[in-house]
Amino acid sequence: MGTVKKERRRQIIKHLPLYIMMIPGLVYMAINNYLPLAGLQLAFKKFKYVLGIWESPWNGLKNFTYLFKTGDAWVIMRNTLGYNLVFILLGTLLAIMVAILLSEVPRKRLQQSYQTVILIPHLISYVIVSYIVYALLGESNGMVNNSIMKALGLSPVAWYTEAKYWPFIITLIHLWKTFGYSSIIYYATIVGIDKSFYEAAVMDGAGVWKQIRYITLPMLKPVIITLTLLAVGRIFYSDFGLFYQVPMNTGLLYNATNTIDTYVYRGLLETNDIGRASAAGFIQSILGFLLVLGTNTAVRMIEKEQALF
Amino acid sequence: MNISGKRIGIFANFVLAILSLSCVLPLILLVTSSLTAEGSLIKNGYAFIPEQWSLDAYRYLLYSHAQILRAYQMTILATFVGTLSNVTITTLLAYPLSRKSLPGRNFFSFAVFFTLLFNGGMVPSYLMWTQVFNIKDTFWALILPNLLMNGFGVIVMRTYFTTNIPGEIIEAARIDGAGETRTLISIVLPLSKPILSTIALLSGLAYWNDWLNGLYYLVKRTDFYTIQNLLNRLIASADFISNNAANSAILSGITVPSIGVRMAIAVIALIPIMILYPFLQKGFVKGIVIGGVKG
């Protein structure tokens, strides 16, 4: 027992410089992220401005009940989880593909241009995206109805009143908006791979596909696992702009566009209730958290090295 | 390069060119519609070649050109200072966490991850930053809250270090008698250019795009407004005028092309970073690596 403790202390002292390095980051995290967590109690309190966070009275689970009051609770849950699962799957595939293709572009200059250009969607706010989408899908003036449908001899579609098209539209817009940004991280990893691996593979006569299959993808695996785990943690959240602004808050589309975040926004618009807002966030976080704990444990059992913690 | 290499090069160019087109076309639409007369925009919808050109949107923004220039300065300054600090702090936290032998590694990693899921909300953060740290109406309001370090960046960087930096190299440096700081600066960092520039990019974009800090913490000192804050203000004003012109005598006689203004504003926020980005990224990585080697 004593030797274990001693050994541990020896290890800690040995790593002292590393601990010192961590200080700025840890201090910032403690201040910026952990101190305000005191606000989590507001999920269980009736917030009174005059009393402040600590003195406000407790009110049990009353802040949570509105989340289940709606008859659409099932639709909302289905949308939130369904979209996120599709986003994680397709988004990851697309990002990896783009990253690999980027690394295969022979000319450096061209590579850089692509890299810059595919970031444009990330920089356009969803309000503006909603105008662009309307430019495409507007019933009377939209480019799709006016050019594409006409050319194909199809009759125009009232896109903004037919919920059935929107799962595809939303997924497409999400992928378009995020693929550039997400591919950067995979790209960085690929660029950082030791070139001697590839040189050795070429010596062995491996073609490009084999190199990707046996060098690139295995090297990407930890990143894929990490980013997926992080995404799983946020699976109960949704991008408000994508689900509210892009469909222009059209009521007839709610079946395809209502998520937890849009429901909470609409529900609290009139009251701006801090307790109820905290309650929604609390539930979204805790469910995501449990899901990650589960996934992480599974990863840890299969491959200890790859677990997040 | 062998034949399959050439073939994939062509394929890559083909796919990326299409994807790039899907990103550039909307941008062009944005530019042309910001140059379209509001009436023709409403009447005929958006078009790549407008029926009637108009500079009204930009004329409206011209009223605020001095503020816009100033806001650009603030954004660039905040982005520069913030990104530099962010990359430094993130690296200093991520590197130790990537070392498998570090006691408590799992605990700290978990602590970092936890911040990605839970937050206490706007009010507690506001009260803490304003009452304890007094950052309201100071330049620090743009730098400190939320953006200075992000758990996501730390985890991504940690993963890079564990994957791309072979443990043997670090071990070899130790055997040569290099201290931890020396190892990080002269062995690890030079091998980490891709991730350093990526984290810098993520952080830079976050600072460039941020408007919440200005919204929460700048009340009297709106001269510290970043470009995003200012553009939000201009959009809101344009909307206010177009929706309320009917209700107030004094506004009468003003028409503001509110959709066009939004488009023009998006263009104004977007173009500079598109131009600056490649240069900044290059310079930034060079700066870090050179600085690292000198230090």
Place this chain on the structure above:
Amino acid sequence: MKKTLALFLSLILLLSGISFAAAEEPVTIHVAYMLTMNPAEGRQEVQDAVNELLAQKGMNIKVEFVCIDFASWSTQINLMLTDGSIDLFNACFMPSLSVLADNGSLAPMDDLYAQYGQGILETLDEYIDCARVDGVLYGAPKLNAFSTALMYLMRKDIADELGIDPESITDLNTLTEALKIVKAAYPDMTMISNGNGGAYMDFSGVDFLGTEDPLGCLILEEGSTDLTVQNYYTSDAFKELLAYGKLWSELGFFMKDPLNAQDGSMAYVSNGLAFGSFVSYSDEETTVSVQQKSVGKEIYASQVTPQAWATTNNVSGMTWCVPALSKNQEAAVQFLNELFTDAALSNLVCNGIENVHYVLTDEGNITFAEGLDPMSTSWPSGMGTFWPNICITHPWSPDPADVYDNWLASNETCGKSPALGFTFSAEDVADEVSACAMVVDKYVSALMLNIGDTDALYASFLSELEVSGIDDIIAAKQAQLDAWAAIQ
């Protein structure tokens, strides 16, 4: 010797001056002011003038304007309510007064007004009760023309050309007949334009009883004092509107893609796409004079509902309040009282400084000082209606000199809801209100515009409202209203 004495005396004077100042150090209050379209670079100048005026009146108060952009208004006010950094603000673009009262962000005003706010109470008279929640007074509604009626605004040139007399349009039926004539002459034109989200008309003649949507309401009829809370969406009034919506849509009165409208409804009249639009306004004369300039075309206005009504919702939307955490509540109320009663002060905050920001005209109203316009002036007076009492200030051209007298007269003559002064506290049914608000968003625009299978939509609208608890909301409103009526 003389010199020493003089020095000594002046030293004493200086010291006494300092101690005098220390004893009478004026209280500085922070007053929030909304910036809408220009950054108010003259704020210091106006603030100095206000403080000079207060000093002249012997008031021991200094004012500091906290100027907040419209874009940030609700966020920043909300945050500043948590730390008491403002002392006086207009609770517009904020949650309703009952919510603010319930969450403890406002200071109660009864005692303070009794002591310092006589001018406020006299100015607002019975309308002050609209700022009461559960019997407690929380603020002072800004003085305004409180009633609203539904108007239809139309282009004068086309109406004249087709011989349409605006006086002959008095309800939706006569309006429909007139619009048929216009539609026949101008088939491409929109007859009824709409704004964001597809809404084209406010529900008029209805007292919402304190919620954003008429989830449980009083349907107002002249002379009636009935206090039975009804479900508006099952009422004959709403069904009649739906029937009109259907008719109008079949007649092609609505615009193309109405759900995607991205501008205010009058913008479409202004750019020539629409013949007219509904607006809610209290005073026909003012509406016409104002709209003509903003639309850039001459217009007629026709009131299409029989009566203009004042309800608590109309009155309390812009109420001046003191935060519960303010440390200078007495001074804030004293200043508010001056804003309500002192014409010079009110002119300063509403219009700026005479001959700097505005000049008097021969018609008895004011206009911009030479070389200024709404964008370039350093004290943006576009929000004169933001301040407590615009009615004691100079009207802006093109408003006639007696415009505010008309407002005040309309407050006397308008219809008053029998529940005027009652404010509903939604806290007990907040879950139901949230759920129902979403259902309303989901269906009402489509129903009113006759998009989709409206019969089926209407049926599921009503059943979803029921599932979301509309009956509980109605019951809660009825109970509170009865309790309120019992003590009137």
